[in-house]
Amino acid sequence: xxxxxxxxxxxxxxxxxxxxxxxxxxxxxxxxxxxxxxxxxxxxxxxxxxxxxxxxxxxxxxxxxxxxxxxxxxxxxxxxxxxxxxxxxxxxxxxxxxxxxxxxxxxxxxxxxxxxxxxxxxxxxxxxxxxxxxxxxxxxxxxxxxxxxxxxxxxxxxxxxxxxxxxxxxxxxxxxxxxxxxxxxxxxxxxxxxxxxxxxxxxxxxxxxxxxxxxxxxxxxxxxxxxxxxxxxxxxxxxxxxxxxxxxxxxxxxxxxxxxxxxxxxxxxxxxxxxxxxxxxxxxxxxxxxxxxxxxxxxxxxxxxxxxxxxxxxxxxxxxxxxxxxxxxxxxxxxxxxxxxxxxxxxxxxx
Numbered sequence: 601x602x603x604x605x606x607x608x609x610x611x612x613x614x615x616x617x618x619x620x621x622x623x624x625x626x627x628x629x630x631x632x633x634x635x636x637x638x639x640x641x642x643x644x645x646x647x648x649x650x651x652x653x654x655x656x657x658x659x660x661x662x663x664x665x666x667x668x669x670x671x672x673x674x675x676x677x678x679x680x681x682x683x684x685x686x687x688x689x690x691x692x693x694x695x696x697x698x699x700x701x702x703x704x705x706x707x708x709x710x711x712x713x714x715x716x717x718x719x720x721x722x723x724x725x726x727x728x729x730x731x732x733x734x735x736x737x738x739x740x741x742x743x744x745x746x747x748x749x750x751x752x753x754x755x756x757x758x759x760x761x762x763x764x765x766x767x768x769x770x771x772x773x774x775x776x777x778x779x780x781x782x783x784x785x786x787x788x789x790x791x792x793x794x795x796x797x798x799x800x801x802x803x804x805x806x807x808x809x810x811x812x813x814x815x816x817x818x819x820x821x822x823x824x825x826x827x828x829x830x831x832x833x834x835x836x837x838x839x840x841x842x843x844x845x846x847x848x849x850x851x852x853x854x855x856x857x858x859x860x861x862x863x864x865x866x867x868x869x870x871x872x873x874x875x876x877x878x879x880x881x882x883x884x885x886x887x888x889x890x891x892x893x894x895x896x897x898x899x900x901x902x903x904x905x906x907x908x909x910x911x912x913x914x915x916x917x918x919x920x921x922x923x924x925x926x927x928x929x930x931x932x933x934x935x936x937x938x939x940x941x942x943x944x945x946x947x948x949x950x951x
Contacts, residue, residue, distance in 0.1 A: 628728070641719055762807055
């Protein structure tokens with residue numbers, strides 16, 4: 601009857617359709633590499649299949665990439681896909697040198713002449729750039745306890761569609777009352793710093809094809825009381841350094857002043873092992889008393905046996921002192937010395 605005829609018709613239609621299958625509904629591709637959109641089909645016919653691949657992007661009309669009879673491409677390819685497309689016998693599509701614009705939904709349609717209904721299958725292709733190693737940026741590696749709104753920034757140079765994350769002391773971080781993550785999780789904000797925040801921090805970046813983590817960064821938290829100890833110690837050290845530098849500069853300045861003095865004004869002392877007086881030739885400048893030396897006793901007058909009535913002026917063989925430092929000898933009057941000169945002067949006065 602009618603039911604038997606309908607069953608026979610449905611059976612013929614099911615047998616005459618092409619069955620298309622795929623191992624994966626999503627393929628992750630990398631820019632510059634290749635991606636294989638793998639499918640297979642089954643049919644009761646031995647004829648060569650007609651294969652057509654289309655690309656659907658968001659809010660765009662589908663575009664036909666390639667149409668082939670078996671592996672023989674029919675017509676011309678679009679300019680952006682020339683030398684980049686290869687169709688296999690089972691209907692699979694190989695894309696070379698992937699570009700970001702290749703991302704989208706790919707639909708394949710396989711039909712055979714003797715069969716009534718073609719088979720279809722869709723595969724999602726994503727194309728990304730691998731992420732580079734991230735790094736953490738912050739204002740300083742140390743912070744004072746109870747400071748507010750201390751930020752740690754996670755950044756990376758390359759990579760598409762990055763997803764950020766934070767790790768503290770080996771454990772992942774999530775939003776709470778003090779540790780707050782930005783909407784994209786690039787910035788970690790510590791609203792009020794506590795001693796428990798003194799730890800090692802790491803940020804992670806990943807996308808669909810890669811994942812990397814930054815070098816660990818140590819955040820040091822100081823107590824308020826420790827700050828005064830550090831400042832006082834640093835101040836004392838700075839003061840000692842300044843005093844030392846000033847002393848060295850003063851010493852070097854005195855040495856320079858001594859080196860500029862004339863050689864004639866450098867005092868020469870007699871050897872310390874001489875006990876008796878040292879006689880020197882008469883000087884052409886008067887004796888100048890030294891402020892540090894004690895006054896010498898005057899010698900007693902000597903009486904000559906030949907002239908008992910006339911007193912003789914004594915001669916002291918003690919060496920006279922040098923003039924004070926800084927007084928040139930040319931500006932001093934000349935004073936004759938010696939017993940011979942005194943006797944001649946005395947006899948002239950008597951005459």
